[in-house]
Amino acid sequence: MDIPTIREQFPFLGEKVNSHDLIYLDNAASSQKPDRVIRRMSRFLESEYANVHRGIHLLSERATDAYESARREVAGLIHARDESEIIFTRGTTEAVNLVMNTWGRKHIKAGDTILLTEMEHHANLLPWQHLAREVGARIEYVPILENGTSLDLEIAATLLSKKPKLFAFVHVPNTLGLENPAKELCRLARDQGITTFMDAAQSVGHQEVDVQEIGCDFLACSAHKMCGPSGIGALWGRSELLATMPPFLYGGEMVDRAFYDKPAIYRDSPARFEAGTPPILEAAGWGEAIRFLREVGLENIQSHSAALANLASQRLRAIEGLHIFGPEKRASGIVTFSMEGVHAHDVAFFANERGLALRAGHHCAQPLMRKLGSPASSRASFYLYNTEAEVDALIAILREAVSFFR
Amino acid sequence: MDKNELYQEVLLQYSKRPKNFGPMECATHAADGHNALCGDEISLALKIENGSLSDARFTGSACAICTASASLMTGEVKGLSCDAVKKLAHDFREMARTGSGDGLPPRIQVLDRIHLFPQRVKCAVLPWETLLSAMEHEVGGK
Known part of the structure; x- marks a missing residue:
């Protein structure tokens, strides 16, 4: 390099x-942007911009191409099996809130436990605390060892053996300079049939992250931490989980058929979870940032x-x-x-x-x-x-x- | 903007060797204040007798500006009536916003440049806000 x-x-x-x-x-707060991302975004605005997925005209086709090619870049970056598993969000925080509101509200009931760790960013802490208070679930935390040198993996195994409904944890915390053993944690969780959510805001774009290898069920990341623009991030989820989740926000583009007098029929992922006009320009920039990072290695x-x-x-x-x-x-x-x-x-x-x-x-x-x-x-x-x-x-x-x- | 305009020598002295720093026995009023942006945390303890402040002390972990401001404040408000303290707090906040500290005791005016550093205004004002809050909070909820 x-x-x-x-x-x-x-x-x-x-x-x-x-x-x-x-x-x-x-850089842990946000990263700077290389010239080619800046130029990609300005070129996109000059000659490719329109709304996506709706126009039959040239610019809409160009914009849709750029938007969907960014989805393929993100899928490739984290080794998703299929690009329909990539949902664009406003960032990591919105991705956590999306899962909390959809999968969470459907599966977390009174008396259930949500397992977190003591090293979570507020983004992967407050949404779950809110849900737990609302439905009467409990939150438990995998403790840190002294001075935050690592998670206490023995206690993690014990807490996971009590079968919480969800284990949400940070891959690389934004404070401690360590990487949690994501693969081992996910294996322990999977053995108990526990769904896993990984906050990867500080890891994707900073190191190789392979969701197949790690074995998590959901992952969230943000473009701005990896040389891309602010205002866009992604939720990745296993397609079999996404298929059972209700929509997050309701409105344009997420619906297949709408009526005056009967319930609408919603589209499948990713459109189902991307109501309204998405961050189109930002997706074009993010796609370029990912190409840049993968070239550097x-x-x-x-x-x-x-x-x-x-x-x-x-x-x-x-x-x-x-x-x-x-x-x-x-x-x-x-x-x-x-x-x-x-x-x-x-x-x-x-x-x-x-x-x-x-x-x-x-x-x-x-x-x-x-x-x-x-x-x-x-x-x-x-x-x-x-x-x-x-x-x-x-x-x-x-x-x-x-x-x-x- | 040079750091020396913010961290004047007299201010640094107040932050390195703060006055009225430490716990208070038999406080009648108390409150905590914190600044989520930078992590300033201070606790203020007061003794209010017959409508005036006979003592004020603070503890906590705060930046140089906040510590110096708390140090100056606790020295200045002792012996004042509660109404006079409220007026002083109002005038101080006005100075922190605009730079105009007319009518404030000269010692406190050492902070009159703080308005040039918008990110630090909150640091200087936090002790005063905590003081106003403490005056409303009797210890033990008497």
Whole structure:
């Protein structure tokens, strides 16, 4: 993987902050876009845009082609058996809410249990808590080991043996720099006949993710975390599950036959779950982003990001009073840390003055960060365009912040 | 905008060595405040006797701006009547929004540049909002 060539393709790297080069280490929140995605979207608007699936005219055909080809790209990226298993949503959050509202409302009843983990992002936590409260189901959590080094897999096996209706878990958490053993967790769940939902917002587009190999039943991801635009993501579900699910939103395009005086007949997946005009432009951009990532190579991207995170965490440990959450060895590009005597919000502000974009706060995982004893922490997250020189800058800036604030 | 305009030396001193920081025995009123954006969390304890604040202390984990603001605030409100505290809180919020701190005690005006940093306004205002909330919440629900 040739980093200088990759960096040339990202226009945002030309930005300056107070005459400093911009260093973007907030990739776990959202990633930047390469020139070819930006150009693909502008070309689409110039000569291919119309609504999809309805026009008989040229532009509608072009738009439909772009939209459906993006669906094939997503299907290929995660090794879905059939592209009809890919449902475009607004993002990961909407995909979780879609499953909660359709599969969830149909199958989760009073007295049932939903199993989550303690490391969930609010997106894979609040929808299930809401459903559980509404129908009178219970939520249990697979605990984390001390300092968030991993899930407690023994307790996971015990909790799964009690046969919850659903096990929803995060593949790569947005805070701890680890990857959960998705394949093993799904095997344990499948042995008990438990349906599995995997939040893959931080893994798809950052590493190889193969739903057949992992063996989950549902997966959710977002385009904006993988060099694509915001406003689009996907739900993947096994076709036999999707076939039994009621619609999510009602309206145009999701219906086969509608009447004044009798119930409508809805279409099959994916149209059934894509009411209204979908994110068409965004799909065109996402498709291009996936082609770009696969050309670079997902294994290359993963090893580059994790290597930078490991380098950063080794050198961060040398700063007195700095504490890193998660395992010693990083499996993803994410490093979350707290610094004694320096609040995360001040760190982020100080870093921004020098062109460095860090994330500060609770990272949309408030219960987890509370359990780890740190309501606010800082996070550096690396992706394909980051460099070792940027790790050097991170360390230098944090050392400066320590002497300024302590 | 330079960091030194925000983190003036006097402010940094207040955040590094905050005044009135620590728990209070026999507080009559208390409240917690938090800023979900950045993770500031402060707890405020008050002693209100005969309609005025005889003591105010805070604990928690907050950024330099929030800590300095809480430190300045707790020093300033001691001995004031509840009505005067409410007026001060109103004026402070006005200053944080607009930069105009006329009528506020000079010590507090060290925060008058905060309006230039919109993302930090909430940090400076959080102690005052928590103070107003604490005045409404008697300890033990008396």
